[in-house]
Amino acid sequence: MIDFRYHLVSIIAVFLALTVGLVLGTTMLQDPLLNTLQSETADLRGQSEELRAERDDSELLNTGADQFTDAVAADVLEERLLDREVVLVAAPGADEEVVQALGGRVEEAGGSVAGRVLFEESFLDSGSSTFVDELALQVAADPGDLSGNPYDKAGTALGHALAVPDEEGLEESAETEDAEATEGRDRDNDDTEADGEADTGATDAPDTGHDASAVLSAFSEGGLLTVEGSPAAxxxxxxxxxxxxxAPEEDAERVNTALSSLTAALHRQVGPTVLAGGTDSGRPGGLVALARDQEPSHATVDVVGRSTGNVVAVLALADSLDGSGSAYGIGEGVVGFLPDPLPGPVETAETEADAEAEAVAESGNEDEARRRAPRSGE
Known part of the structure; x- marks a missing residue:
């Protein structure tokens, strides 16, 4: 039978063994362990200092690049958007200073800011999608042309309201209505000739029945956006x-999909379009990154917010005037930091007329040159 003394001796032996192990471990391993920890700490401290120095250098280089950009921007952008009316569209949460800076660059490029459309947070609320859908159908010039999700429809209706009316389409419509009016007058004259009645008809430009300003006002009164300036038509x-x-990770896909649909629809209606965001927007989970995954026909830029990036955005827009746009910046899928080659100045009809008149003048026919030269206001 095992008595109490046996248990006592066993417990004492265990504690003695632990004590001896601790003493031996601390005396034999202390120096090597401390040396290793100290060495690793020194390495990490050195890496931290190097990274801090690289960060400081990068900030100085970025500041210098912005200063250089400010110095040459007027020459780089000159006449790239000559006589173009640009509307700035700000998504909910867009930086007001960035919007203003982009407007300034547009003016440096010879363009004009016709107005700004600033979307409210309520536009993207999950509970507002039905209202957005119904409102787009109510104000659209042709509701049958609307398709897709509510933001596709809203973008189509708003884009139609923002876009400059198609003059060729209006002329064709006017000719058609004039022809119909003439035919109608002829029939009426035949019917009323015995009575000696005459029908003069109407020759004014066609009334499309679409009030662009009313469309923007409807969205504004609905609390979905704010309009500044005169962007309609x-x-x-x-x-x-x-x-x-x-956007927060749990809501990012829905929000980005909505804004991407809106931008694509606006582009289809207006034409040259740039979706511009900061570097975060070009990373996974960002709006620009999602738009690029869908391979849009409009341009994208992911470096706005600094002088250099804002100039890139305007160059991208100028590059889009003759066709579809590309992706610029530093994110995945870009074709380059900026368009290469750079877009040239816009050639206006007046410039072409001047060149033709100059060529005729050189041939010696001054009267013909004066006739071909553009008159004031043309």
Missing amino acids: SADALIVVAPASN
Whole structure:
């Protein structure tokens, strides 16, 4: 039978063994362990200092690049958007300073800011999608042309309201209505000739029945956006400014899909369009990154917010005037930091007329040169 003394001796032996192990471990391993920890700490401290120095150098280089950009921007952008009316579209959460800076660059490029459309947070609320859908159908010039999700429909209706009316289409419509009016008058004259009645008819330009300002007002009164300036029926081109920060992860896909659909629909209606955001927007989970995954026909830029990036955005818009746009910046899928080659100045009809008149003048026919020269106001 095992008595109490046996248990006592066993317990004492265990504690003695632990004590001896601790003493031996601390005396034999202390120096090597401390040396290793100290060495690793020193390495990490050195890496931290190097990274801090690289960060400081990068900031100085970025500041210098912005200063250089400010110095040469007027020459780089000169006449790239000559006589173009640009509407700035700000997504909910877009940086106000970035929107203003982009407007300034547009003016440096010879363009004009026709107005700004600033979307409210309520536009993207999950509970507002039905209202957005119904409102788009109510104000659209042709509701049958609307398709897709509510933001596709809203973008189509708003884009139609922002875009400069198609003059060729209006002329064709006017000719058609004039022809119909003439035919109607002829029939009426035949019917009323015995009575000696005459029908003069109407020869004014056709009434399309679509009030662009009313469309914007409807969305504004619905609390979905704010309109500044006079963007209705004025836009030759658009710059859509992405939110300053990405949406929360749980809501990012829905929000980015909505804004991407809106931008694509605006582009289809207006034409030259740039979706511009900061570097965060070009990373996974950002609006620009999602738009690029869908391979849009409009341009995208992911470096706005600094002088250099804002100039890139305007160059991208100028590059889009003759066709579809590409992806610029530093994110995945870009074709380059900026368009290469750079877009040239816009050639206006007046410039072409001047060149033709100059060529005729050189041939010695001064009267013909004066006849070909553009008159004031043409």
